[in-house]
Amino acid sequence: MPERIYNFSPGPGTLPYSVLQEAAVDIVNYKNKGIGLIELSHRSKEFMAVADEAEALIRELLGVPANYKVLFLQGGASSQFFMVPMNLLQPGDKATYLNTGVWSKKAIKEAKLFGDINVAYTSEATTFNRVPTDAEYEVAAESKYLYFVSNNTIYGTQFPAMPAKDAMLISDMSSDIFSRPFDVSKFGLIFAGAQKNIGPAGVTLVIIRDDLLEQVGDTVPTMLKYKTHAEKGSMFNTPPCFGIYCVGRVMNWLKEQGGVSAIEKINRKKADLVYEVIDSTDFYRGHAEIDSRSMMNIAFNLPTAELEAQFIQEATAVGLDGLKGHRSVGGCRASIYNAFPQEGIEKLVDFMNDFSKKNG
Numbered sequence: 001m002p003e004r005i006y007n008f009s010p011g012p013g014t015l016p017y018s019v020l021q022e023a024a025v026d027i028v029n030y031k032n033k034g035i036g037l038i039e040l041s042h043r044s045k046e047f048m049a050v051a052d053e054a055e056a057l058i059r060e061l062l063g064v065p066a067n068y069k070v071l072f073l074q075g076g077a078s079s080q081f082f083m084v085p086m087n088l089l090q091p092g093d094k095a096t097y098l099n100t101g102v103w104s105k106k107a108i109k110e111a112k113l114f115g116d117i118n119v120a121y122t123s124e125a126t127t128f129n130r131v132p133t134d135a136e137y138e139v140a141a142e143s144k145y146l147y148f149v150s151n152n153t154i155y156g157t158q159f160p161a162m163p164a165k166d167a168m169l170i171s172d173m174s175s176d177i178f179s180r181p182f183d184v185s186k187f188g189l190i191f192a193g194a195q196k197n198i199g200p201a202g203v204t205l206v207i208i209r210d211d212l213l214e215q216v217g218d219t220v221p222t223m224l225k226y227k228t229h230a231e232k233g234s235m236f237n238t239p240p241c242f243g244i245y246c247v248g249r250v251m252n253w254l255k256e257q258g259g260v261s262a263i264e265k266i267n268r269k270k271a272d273l274v275y276e277v278i279d280s281t282d283f284y285r286g287h288a289e290i291d292s293r294s295m296m297n298i299a300f301n302l303p304t305a306e307l308e309a310q311f312i313q314e315a316t317a318v319g320l321d322g323l324k325g326h327r328s329v330g331g332c333r334a335s336i337y338n339a340f341p342q343e344g345i346e347k348l349v350d351f352m353n354d355f356s357k358k359n360g
Contacts, residue, residue, distance in 0.1 A: 003319070004017070005319040005320070005321045006319055006320050006321065006340075006341070006344035006347065006348070007321055007322055007340075008320065008321060008322040008323050008333070008334045008335050008336070008340075008344075008348070009321070009322030009335060010153045010154075010175070010196070010297060010322070010326075010333065010335040011153070011174075011175070011193070011195045011196040011201075011335070012195040012196075012200060012201050013195065013196045013197065013335055013337045013339070013340070014337065014339050014340050014341075015199070015200070015246070015250065015339050016249075016250060016253040016339045018253060019246065019249045019250055019253055019339075022249055023037075023242075023245070023246060023249065026245070027242070030046065031046075033046070037241070037242065037245055038241060038242050040241065042235060042238050042239055042241050043235065047241060050241075050244065050245050050248055051072070051233075051234065051235075051239075051244050051248075053248050053252075054072070054244055054245075054247050054248030054251060055070045055072075057248060057251035057252060057254075057255060058070055058205070058207075058247075058251060060255070061178065061251060061254060061255060061259055061260055062177075062178070062182075062184055062207075062260065063181075063183075063184060064184050064207060065184060065185050067209060067210045067211075068184065068207055068208060068209050068210065069206075069207070069208050069210060069213070069226075069230040070205070070206075070207055071205070071206040071207075071208065071226065071229050071230060071234050072203050072204070072205065072206075072234040072239050072240065072243075072244050072247070073203070073204045073205075073206055073229060073234070073239075074202070074203070074204065074239070074240055075204060076193050076201075076204055077103070077172055077174045077191060077192065077193035077204055078106065079204070080107075080172065080191040080204065080206070081103075081106055081107040081109075081110040081111070082110040082111075082113065082114075083224055083226070084107075084111070084147070084170055084189060084191075085110065085111040085113070085114035085115055085117075086114055086216075086220055086224060087212070087215065087216045087220060087224075087225060087226050088144055088145065088170075088188075088189070088212060088215055088216075089111075089114045089115035089144060090115075090215075090217060091114075091115070092115070092116060093115045093116065093144050094115060094116045094117075094118060094140055094141075094142050094143045094144065095111060095115055095116075095117055095118070095140075095143050095144050095145050095146075095147060096117075096118045096119075096120050096139045096140045096143040096145070096146045096147065096167065097111060097117055097118070097119050097120070097146075097147045097148070098119075098120060098121045098122075098131075098132060098137065098146070098147065098148040098149075098163075099119050099121065099122035099123070099124060100121075100122075100123055100128055100130075100131050100132075100148065100149055100152055100155075100157060101128045101149060101152035101153075101154055101155050101157070102128075102152075102154055102328065103149050103152070103153075103154075103172060103174075104147075104148065104149045104152075104172070105124070107147065107149075107172065111147070115144075118140035118143065120137035120138060120139065120140065121136055121137040127155070127287070127328075127329060128152060128154070128155040128157065129155060129157065129287055129288055129289055129292070130157060130288065130289040130291070130292040131152070131157050131158070131159050131160075131292045134163060134164050134165060139165050139166070139167045143167060144168070145167060145168045145169065145170045145188055145189075146163060146165055146167040146168070146169055146170065147170045147171070147172075148163060148169070148170075148171055148172075149171070149172045149174075150162070150171050150172070150173045150175075150176050150177075151173070151174075151175045151176035151179075151294050151296050151297065152175075152294070152297075153174070153175045153196070153296070153297050153326075153335070154297075154299070154326040154328060154329060154333075155287055155288060155297075155299055155329060156286070156287050156288045156293065156294045156297045156298050156299030156300075156333065157288045157289075157292040157293070157294055158176060158292065158293065158294035158295060158296065160291065160292070162182055162183070162186060168187070168188040169186055169187045169188065170187065170188055170189045170190075171187060171189075171190050171191075172191060172192070173190055173191070173192045174191070174192045174193040174196055174197075175192075175196045175197065175296050175297065175335075175337075176197065176294070176295070176296045177190070177192040177197055177198065177205070178197050178198065178251075178254060178260055178263070178338060179197060179260075179263065179264060179267050179295060179296060179337070179338055180260065180263075180264040180267070180295070181260050181261055181264065184207065187207070187209075188208070188209050188212055189206065189207065189208045189209065189212060190205075190206070190207045190208075191204060191205065191206045191207075192204065192205045194243055194246075194247060196296075196335075196337055197296070197337045197338050197339075198247050198250060198251075199243055199246035199247040199249075199250050200242070200243055200246050201243070202240040202242070202243040203239070203240040203243030203244055203247060205247070206226065206229075208226050208230070210230075212226070213226055213227040213230050214227070223236070223237070250339070253339075254338065257338075263338050266338075266342070267295045267296070267336070267338065268295060269342075270295075270336050270340065270342060270345045271293075271294075271295040271296075271298065271336065273345050273346070273349050274298050274334060274336070274345065274348065274349060274352075275293065275298065276349075277349050277352045277353060277356075278298075278300050281356055281360065283302065283303065283356040283359075283360040284300050284301070284302065284352065284356065285300060285301045285302075286298070286299070286300050287299035287300060287301065287329060287331065295336075296335060296336065296337055297333060297334070297335045297336075298333065298334045298335075298336065299325060299326075299329060299331060299332070299333045300331060300332055300333070300334075301325075301330070301331035301332070302331070302332070305330065307359055308325075308330065308331055308332055310359070311323070311332060311355055312324050312332060314351075314355065315348075315351055315355075318347075318351065319347075320344075320347060320348055320351060322335070334348060
């Protein structure tokens with residue numbers, strides 16, 4: 001086969017090559033059963049074993065307490081923007097949100113349909129180039145929860161630590177879940193679209209505390225209740241079977257790497273190499289403030305838009321793909337999720353150094 005390129009795309013992101021190889025076989029003939037993986041009944045013992053293994057690995061890797069449900073849902077992370085307040089807020093209830101980017105802004109818009117939403121912090125005036133410290137905002141009195149996006153894919157910002165507030169935490173962790181350890185018990189609900197750090201697009205992971213399942217109102221449609229899916233083990237309707245299978249294989253790969261603590265060390269090393277190049281010259285300028293920098297998405301600019309276009313074009317030509325920044329901030333962006341290989345980082349760093357010498 002031709003040599004693989006390095007995929008710096010923010011999502012769908014790169015997957016472990018060993019997982020792709022395994023899936024390529026199983027999608028045609030699953031465990032030599034004479035049937036393809038995506039042809040299996042979702043209620044068959046074979047697929048139930050696939051789903052059970054995926055859930056067990058997620059619980060093991062994140063240390064999910066027994067009083068939490070692990071759900072595999074559809075609709076992407078964007079559906080969670082309304083499912084969270086729809087399930088957890090009653091008319092007149094309050095919730096506090098932190099506005100640190102496009103995805104939190106969209107979530108705030110949806111939440112306002114269901115409750116009294118207090119936006120306690122926003123960095124929109126500075127193009128979302130930072131996240132707040134705990135001292136910079138207060139959780140509104142009587143808030144049912146504090147909502148935040150742990151890593152902001154577009155702007156390259158990330159909470160260096162989870163908020164330490166006297167409030168139940170709700171987080172969109174779509175782009176950095178499984179990249180570093182955290183205490184699940186501090187959260188009421190966590191969700192993540194799979195297509196960045198977990199698996200392929202099409203499945204959304206939700207981890208929710210048991211008691212919250214009972215808060216949902218009677219007017220919420222059956223399909224949009226977390227309780228519905230929890231009671232049926234994510235099998236209320238036909239789930240995204242292939243996505244769940246891939247999540248399980250990626251979790252198995254992550255366990256083989258040493259788990260979440262081990263991958264955090266690898267991720268920090270990868271990110272540090274790129275940030276060192278950015279900080280070593282005025283040619284590159286990071287979008288995020290240093291204390292808010294992301295390990296997963298590195299957003300940066302060059303001196304001119306013309307040089308940025310040239311940089312992206314020349315990088316693509318040598319197999320460094322997906323480096324164009326989001327249209328809202330422009331520039332360049334390197335997304336380096338768990339499965340992104342070290343050698344790809346080294347090639348990017350070499351390219352950045354060469355490009356700045358030639359054009360600086």
